[in-house]
Amino acid sequence: MFFPVLAQSLTGFTFSTFNAVIYTVCFLVPGFLMDVTVSRFFYKKSEQVPLILLRFLTFSCLNYSLWIFPYLLFRDRIILENPVVxxxxxxxxIFISPLFLGLIFGLANQQQLVEQGLAILGFRTLSGFPSAWDYKFGRINEPLWVLVTLKDGSEVAGRFGKNSFASSESSERDLYIESVYQVLENGPWQPVTATSGILIKAEEIRYIEFLKDTTEDV
Structure with a gap:
């Protein structure tokens, strides 16, 4: 397997162009793939490059730790002498295992499974979401109704579904709502047919009310 190759390479640690490629692929690529997959499930704040690289290395080590036992089990078998294998x-x-781990970690974080488990044990943890905006929009798994009150007092109602979008950039919290509705004082909201959605800039938003999508009429 490639574990002994890495061990032999690290013994001399003569850093050449080829070695740089090997080290990058083995120690950064798995962590990068895992991090990219995890980030698809929740918003992350901006970080400095050293912290990002450290996370890549940590994820890579975690990925390798799962394969140590299979390697020790089969390292003396003839199967490992086959170059195709x-x-x-x-x-x-290097490439597939980190993606599956990223899916597991991403779903666990999105559903806050670790926090729930620790809460059962009596521990109270801090949220991994940097803001309430990220917390709410990062956990929307099904369509719901939103009522956006703007700073001028006007209201924008709509259905926030799979084609809607809330920016994860902390400096620009704009909001796109795919279906726009007119709010009536008496009666259900009426869909605005002559539009394909609305984009609301962050500086125009005062607050947002969320309503469960239990019916097509609000």
Whole structure:
């Protein structure tokens, strides 16, 4: 497998162009793929490059830790002498395994499974979301109704579904609502048919009210 190759390379640690490629692929690429997958499930705040690289390395080490036991179990088998098998194992460990781990970690974080488990044990943890905006919009799994009150006192109603979007950029909290509705004083909201959605800039928003999508009429 590639574990002994890494060990032999690190013994001399003569850093050449080829070594740089090997080290990057083995120690950063798995963590990068895992981080990219995890970030698809929740918003992350901007970080400095050293912290990002450290996270890549940590994720890569976590990925490798899952494969240590299989390696120790099969390292003396003839199967590892087959270059085709080694190539497949390399692709699985470096590229495929981090994606599956990222999916698991992303779903666990989005559903706050770790926080719920610790809460059952009596521990209280801080939220991993940087703001209430990220917390709410990062956990929307089904369409719901929103009522946006603007700073001039006017209201914008709509249906926030899978084609809607809330910016994850902390400096620009704009909001796109895919279906716009007219708010009536007496009676259900009426859809505005002559539009394909509305974009609301962050500086125009005063507050947002969320309503569960229990019916097509509000």
């Amino acid at each position: 080694l190539a497949v194992i390399f692709l699985v460990v």
